[in-house]
Amino acid sequence: MEARLRQAEKMQALGTMAGGIAHDFNNLLTAVMGSLELASDMGPELDQGTARLLDNAMAAARRGADLTRRLLNFSRPRDLSLQPVDVNALLRGLRDLLMQGVASRRGPDGGRVPFDIRMDGLAPDGDLPPVRTDAGQLELALLNLCINASDAMPEGGTITLSTAQVHMDDAAAGGDLMPGDYVVVSVADQGTGMPPETLARIFEPFFTTKDVGRGTGLGLSMIYGFVRHSGGDVRVTSAPGQGTRVDLYLPVHHCPGAGLAVSNPTAPVAAS
Numbered sequence: 654m655e656a657r658l659r660q661a662e663k664m665q666a667l668g669t670m671a672g673g674i675a676h677d678f679n680n681l682l683t684a685v686m687g688s689l690e691l692a693s694d695m696g697p698e699l700d701q702g703t704a705r706l707l708d709n710a711m712a713a714a715r716r717g718a719d720l721t722r723r724l725l726n727f728s729r730p731r732d733l734s735l736q737p738v739d740v741n742a743l744l745r746g747l748r749d750l751l752m753q754g755v756a757s758r759r760g761p762d763g764g765r766v767p768f769d770i771r772m773d774g775l776a777p778d779g780d781l782p783p784v785r786t787d788a789g790q791l792e793l794a795l796l797n798l799c800i801n802a803s804d805a806m807p808e809g810g811t812i813t814l815s816t817a818q819v820h821m822d823d824a825a826a827g828g829d830l831m832p833g834d835y836v837v838v839s840v841a842d843q844g845t846g847m848p849p850e851t852l853a854r855i856f857e858p859f860f861t862t863k864d865v866g867r868g869t870g871l872g873l874s875m876i877y878g879f880v881r882h883s884g885g886d887v888r889v890t891s892a893p894g895q896g897t898r899v900d901l902y903l904p905v906h907h908c909p910g911a912g913l914a915v916s917n918p919t920a921p922v923a924a925s
């Protein structure tokens with residue numbers, strides 16, 4: 654319990670720091686991008702080589718701006734729009750986008766890697782109450798988790814999404830969860846899995862075992878922040894050589910008669 658509390662405090666401190674840096678860095682990037690645009694506008698006066706260098710610099714600045722946007726999101730989870738969400742419907746509506754997200758993965762030889770996303774483990778619709786969460790953030794989280802799963806399966810494989818309702822009593826809730834009803838959304842893979850020393854650090858911002866340019870180490874820390882602010886928790890089980898399962902515990906929305914929000918899948922987002 655104390656360890657989880659320390660983790661939450663650490664996350665908060667890191668979030669505040671990350672937000673401050675992201676904010677200042679974003680202002681600098683805006684100035685850099687403005688200057689690059691002015692330089693690009695010189696058009697015919699530029700030789701081809703210079704124009705290409707300017708394009709490259711602009712692309713790098715845009716990537717930097719995207720990273721700072723993620724950092725700001727991480728440090729401002731209070732901006733969440735919590736609504737009743739039908740998770741099964743959200744998952745079904747998201748399937749194509751998730752497939753696109755993992756389909757772009759390339760194997761070590763540069764070729765496409767075959768992936769399947771299975772949803773036959775969804776709880777029957779009638780059995781699953783709405784949850785209280787931010788539908789847009791949940792979509793981003795699921796996309797991120799599927800991309801992590803695909804990264805863990807360099808030869809391809811199956812990613813399984815499932816849902817279930819659970820009741821957590823005092824003893825079962827433990828740690829960060831209040832006793833109550835939850836819908837658990839799980840993303841499972843049969844990939845590399847993680848050794849305990851990796852598993853212990855996955856929620857730390859900037860912790861990554863991936864190559865530079867492939868991982869930022871922000872995916873799971875942002876997912877953790879968003880789920881905790883929804884009143885839920887993230888639990889991860891993993892075994893080296895066998896695979897990983899990430900369980901998002903989302904609190905059931907207790908308000909009969911409220912309409913269900915199912916947002917449309919948004920445009921594909923880059924991996925964390």
Ligand code: ADP
Pocket residue numbers: 801802805842844845846847851855860861862863867868869870871872873874896897925
């Ligand atoms: P990133 O994906 O950018 O590295 P994350 O915060 O999403 O950042 O993940 C942190 C680390 O957790 C990853 O670098 C990887 O070592 C580990 N990890 C996350 N998901 C999985 C998974 N499904 N299988 C194996 N390792 C994983």
